[in-house]
Amino acid sequence: MTQTLTRRQAFEARQRRRATTLAVGSTVAVLVALVVLIPLAPGWEAVKRSFFNAEVFAKTFPGLLNAFVLDVAIFAWCAPLIALLGLAVALMRDIRNPALYPLRLLAILYTDVFRGLPVILVIYLIGFGIPGLGLPRPWNSPYIWGSLALILVYAAYVAEVIRSGIESVHQSQRSAALSLGLSPSDAMRFVVLPQAIRRVVPANMNLFIALQKDVALLSFIGPVEIFRQAGVYKSLMANFTPYVGAAIIFLCLTIPATRYADYLMNRQRKARS
Amino acid sequence: MVLRLENIQKSFGSNVVLDGIDLEIGKGQMVCLIGASGSGKSTLLRCMNLLEPIDDGAIWLDGQDISEPGLDPQPVRRRIGMVFQSFNLFPHMTAAENVMLAPRRTKGLSRDALNAPVSALFERFGLADRMDHYPDQLSGGQQQRVAIVRALAMEPEVMLFDEITSALDPELVGEVLDVLRALRMQGMTMVLATHEMGFARELADLVCFLDNGRILEAGTPSQIFETPEQDRTKSFLSRVL
Numbered sequence: 001m002t003q004t005l006t007r008r009q010a011f012e013a014r015q016r017r018r019a020t021t022l023a024v025g026s027t028v029a030v031l032v033a034l035v036v037l038i039p040l041a042p043g044w045e046a047v048k049r050s051f052f053n054a055e056v057f058a059k060t061f062p063g064l065l066n067a068f069v070l071d072v073a074i075f076a077w078c079a080p081l082i083a084l085l086g087l088a089v090a091l092m093r094d095i096r097n098p099a100l101y102p103l104r105l106l107a108i109l110y111t112d113v114f115r116g117l118p119v120i121l122v123i124y125l126i127g128f129g130i131p132g133l134g135l136p137r138p139w140n141s142p143y144i145w146g147s148l149a150l151i152l153v154y155a156a157y158v159a160e161v162i163r164s165g166i167e168s169v170h171q172s173q174r175s176a177a178l179s180l181g182l183s184p185s186d187a188m189r190f191v192v193l194p195q196a197i198r199r200v201v202p203a204n205m206n207l208f209i210a211l212q213k214d215v216a217l218l219s220f221i222g223p224v225e226i227f228r229q230a231g232v233y234k235s236l237m238a239n240f241t242p243y244v245g246a247a248i249i250f251l252c253l254t255i256p257a258t259r260y261a262d263y264l265m266n267r268q269r270k271a272r273s
Numbered sequence: 274m275v276l277r278l279e280n281i282q283k284s285f286g287s288n289v290v291l292d293g294i295d296l297e298i299g300k301g302q303m304v305c306l307i308g309a310s311g312s313g314k315s316t317l318l319r320c321m322n323l324l325e326p327i328d329d330g331a332i333w334l335d336g337q338d339i340s341e342p343g344l345d346p347q348p349v350r351r352r353i354g355m356v357f358q359s360f361n362l363f364p365h366m367t368a369a370e371n372v373m374l375a376p377r378r379t380k381g382l383s384r385d386a387l388n389a390p391v392s393a394l395f396e397r398f399g400l401a402d403r404m405d406h407y408p409d410q411l412s413g414g415q416q417q418r419v420a421i422v423r424a425l426a427m428e429p430e431v432m433l434f435d436e437i438t439s440a441l442d443p444e445l446v447g448e449v450l451d452v453l454r455a456l457r458m459q460g461m462t463m464v465l466a467t468h469e470m471g472f473a474r475e476l477a478d479l480v481c482f483l484d485n486g487r488i489l490e491a492g493t494p495s496q497i498f499e500t501p502e503q504d505r506t507k508s509f510l511s512r513v514l
Contacts, residue, residue: 176361176420179322180375180427181351190374194365 049239056241060233064245067229071215074147074225078215079208081151086158093163094188107159114156120217123149127221142222150218154211161203165196202268205261209254216250226250275300275335275431275462276321282329283316283486290316292486294330298431298479301460305473307497308483309509314466315358317483318433321464322355334431351379354424358436360416362408368419369395369404372426379427387426394422398452414445421452432456434465470514474498482506 005013038044092107114122126149131140138144169192177187219228226246233242276298283291291313298304306314319325321332323339323346332340339349362371372394373387395401398418408416417437424432434453438446450472456463457476467473473480473494480497482490482505490503498514501507 172357172359172361173363175319175324176357176363177375178346179324179350179355179357180423181347181379182375183347183378186378190378191363195363198365 051240051244053239053241056233056237056239057245060230060237060242061245063233064226064229064242064249067224068226068246068249070223070225071212074143074150074215074218074223075212078147078150078154078211082154082158082208082211083204085151085155086162089155089159090162090166091188093159094166111156111159114153115160117153119150119153119214120220122153123217123221125149126152127218142218146218146221146223150211150214154207154214157207158204161200161207162196164203165200166192168199169195199268202261202265205257205264209257209261212254212257213250275302276464277333278317278321278330279333280330281317281320281327281332283313283320283325283327290486291320291327294486294488296481296488296491298462298464300462302478303457303463303465303476304479304481305477306464306466306481306483307468307470307473307509312483313486314483315435318355318435318464318466321431322353322433323349324355347379351375351427352429353431353433354427354429355433356417356420356424356435356437358439360408360413360420360440362416362420362423364408367405367407368400368411368422371408371419372423375423376426391422391426394425398422398455399448412445413441414448417441417449418452421449421456425456431462431464434463434467436466436468438467438469468513470498470510482509484509 041047089107089110092103093111095101095104123146127142127145130145130148131142134140166188173191173195174187177191178184182190216225216227219225219231224232226249230242230246234240276296278294278296281291281294283289294313294317296304306317308314316325320327320340326342327340330340331338334349334352339346362368363374366374369391372391373384376382376387377384392401392404395404398421400415400418400422403411403415403419408419411419421437438449441449446469450469453463453465453472454476465473465477475494477494479491480494481488482497482501482503484505490497490501490506497506498510501510
């Protein structure tokens with residue numbers, strides 16, 4: 001077998017074996033150091049009791065999982081609305097008709113304001129402010145206004161991402177569409193936009209992963225989702241382990257999603273080069 | 274007379290690209306624009322398709338001044354087809370979808386209604402088995418032929434070709450020139466910016482040598498290629514022939 005390898009292949013195989021050995025060795029060394037060194041810290045026993053309590057973990061985990069359904073639900077109704085509003089705002093910023101100039105101005109103002117504010121501040125202002133108008137049920141629900149806050153903030157980012165995608169489509173595509181006699185709006189709708197949206201899928205994926213996490217911020221205005229539920233358990237059991245449980249649940253969703261977004265991004269980079 | 278250009282002026286900032294172009298293109302004629310890069314050939318074609326507004330002068334299409342500022346360019350562009358150096362096919366659509374988009378949207382024809390005539394066009398240019406391929410699955414020559422079919426599907430009266438073989442590998446140039454030859458035989462009115470001197474010599478009715486935004490010399494292929502009068506034409510031809 002080995003004699004069929006060329007000199008180059010044999011050399012590269014040796015290099016690969018060497019790299020693998022080194023990588024495994026150094027990883028094991030770091031893990032051993034962590035396992036040995038962390039328990040040596042003076043507060044380790046206390047931390048272990050209050051953050052990594054198996055009994056508390058087992059007791060609270062199902063309840064946390066249940067509360068997480070609400071996070072997923074909030075995400076599920078916000079995401080499509082964010083995509084729609086983001087697209088609308090991105091298109092509004094390209095309006096050239098002078099009569100519709102106010103729309104364009106509004107879109108610019110909107111993206112500036114909502115990208116410039118901390119999410120939690122928007123959630124407070126809208127989530128407490130609008131129900132403060134004394135609206136009747138169900139219009140005073142924190143679910144509605146909290147979701148609106150998330151939608152407004154995230155659509156501003158999505159709009160900017162889509163706009164960058166539109167600008168990345170080469171001018172010659174638009175020229176070709178116009179030269180065939182298509183109207184400028186048809187050129188946008190059938191030629192530029194489909195290409196732009198495909199290109200920004202990975203970037204938007206990252207935004208939606210961030211949204212997944214920021215749903216937890218709604219807990220500050222009322223909804224008992226996973227973060228708030230973990231807080232309730234913490235108070236009941238005087239133990240921080242529920243927060244670790246919540247973190248694990250989030251990671252189970254966000255890590256695969258992040259990996260997938262990276263995969264898409266890499267595939268795109270390869271396709272373009 | 275299909276197209277008449279009258280004293281076309283065009284600048285980009287302080288850079289004068291077209292400096293008083295006069296040209297008449299008769300029905301069924303083939304006019305070739307030759308000249309060095311940057312002499313204004315591409316810009317002239319883009320102006321004729323109204324992709325670039327001209328600064329001064331006039332462009333007459335069948336007696337209508339299409340360079341009138343504020344004129345709706347869409348009906349004009351449907352009558353004047355254009356093919357680009359870089360193909361510019363829409364990469365997210367199959368070849369057939371590329372061809373059908375404009376007739377569907379501007380003439381309100383359905384895919385079903387277009388299927389037969391579009392298939393016939395693909396057939397005619399040897400692309401029948403490529404209709405459902407995406408642009409990146411086609412060779413450069415095939416892509417450019419699809420781009421020509423796409424422009425032809427609008428049934429234009431004039432076709433503009435902007436150095437359509439310049440981005441092709443040498444062995445693929447022939448198949449695209451064959452398409453142009455076929456169009457020429459059918460009597461299509463054509464204006465080409467081209468570096469294919471042999472082709473211009475063989476088929477053009479009129480060859481125009483552009484230099485610094487002016488038509489320095491125009492005439493039949495034999496006049497331009499065999500007995501050029503201007504020194505700049507001679508030196509250009511000696512470099513490219």
